């Protein structure tokens with residue numbers, strides 16, 4: 473894992489610039505590998521390779537493409553330890569968590585492979601006699617897949633499996649923080665028999681390789697997972713040439729604890745939602761909204777259990793400094809630090825689980841996604857105030873409520889502005905067959921995973937068959 477080159481047309485290709493980026497290990501700050509620092513020239517090469525490979529790939533039947541997607545998923549399953557060790561090294565997350573993510577990526581592949589023998593269209597009626605109308609899916613062409621670092625294998629898998637299954641070819645621009653897992657995935661795709669040029673990978677910085685990719689005139693679809701800020705920029709540049717753009721963005725997800733909640737269960741899920749993967753999850757519970765009547769009791773449980781959790785590394789020194797700066801700023805504006813908020817002694821980019829209270833809903837920290845192990849407690853009177861509080865956010869990705877009341881659960885599910893709602897669990901829980909995505913600044917209405925993902929990577933065509941024109 474010394475130098476990670478681009479993978480274009482099935483071959484490892486060094487960056488045209490001859491420049492490489494250092495990738496440090498989050499766990500101890502040591503150099504892990506060097507990564508191609510690519511630019512427009514490398515992107516042009518990869519997009520051309522993808523364009524060349526696309527017609528023959530789309531000519532395969534859906535069953536054949538599904539079979540190759542399955543072969544890749546099964547190969548990834550065979551190599552799950554190798555894949556997970558790469559993920560653990562480049563993200564700093566525990567191997568156990570990385571193994572679970574690899575398995576999730578495999579499941580996504582198996583789910584999409586099944587579409588090879590399903591991929592249903594519709595038949596419908598017509599006003600004219602002897603006319604049969606049906607719908608078929610069509611690939612878009614070349615797909616640019618740009619993604620975040622947080623769960624690097626599922627992030628690639630959620631996009632690459634449905635993109636290629638639908639008959640597109642892909643140029644993947646993984647996060648510069650997690651290059652190795654994406655390259656591993658693309659190498660396995662070749663080994664599984666997916667032809668060269670179908671899955672290409674170009675590494676580099678977002679502002680260089682990423683921007684060149686989404687701006688490339690020969691890219692038909694941009695599918696992006698990352699921050700709202702980057703998503704907005706991509707929407708502007710790719711939207712200007714009317715490319716299809718699918719954006720899966722950030723969250724400031726809330727978990728509500730009602731006065732009739734099982735507080736032990738609520739505490740367990742609040743901790744897991746706020747702090748697993750060092751809070752670097754789009755679905756992390758970064759707001760915990762608690763009814764007055766149980767506020768003190770819940771706070772004591774949460775803070776005491778959070779202090780027992782070991783610090784985990786965030787992805788980079790820059791991320792750590794940004795998060796610590798935001799916490800310090802919130803405290804200077806009147807919030808109170810209840811746990812964490814400091815960098816522990818020792819190497820790496822570690823941060824202890826951090827809990828704040830006393831921030832106003834309008835404060836910067838209440839409205840900004842930190843993408844780290846930081847959550848904020850808020851106090852509300854009742855359900856209506858809780859719902860209003862949750863919805864008072866620029867984001868709307870996921871939300872959870874803890875209550876014994878079916879009425880409260882259903883009312884919350886109905887009124888909360890989010891793409892996913894969980895009752896008596898965490899602010900997550902996505903599976904390969906469930907469409908995932910958000911409202912407001914969390915996305916532009918597309919859903920990833922589920923059969924909804926096929927709508928991102930294909931266009932519908934309506935086919936009219938007039939069986940006997942003489943009779944119409």
Ligand code: NAD
Pocket residue numbers: 618619620621622645646647648676677678679681682683684686697698699700701702703705706720721722723753754755841843869909914
């Ligand atoms: P980011 O926006 O900084 O980067 C995401 C990707 O975009 C990276 O590959 C980056 O190199 C690239 N990029 C950056 N600037 C670019 C530009 N100008 N043009 C093209 N590409 C560019 O986000 P991040 O820090 O990697 O990830 C964290 C964000 O991702 C959070 O907001 C998180 O909530 C979000 N996220 C969302 C989901 C979801 O499904 N909704 C899942 C995971 C992460």
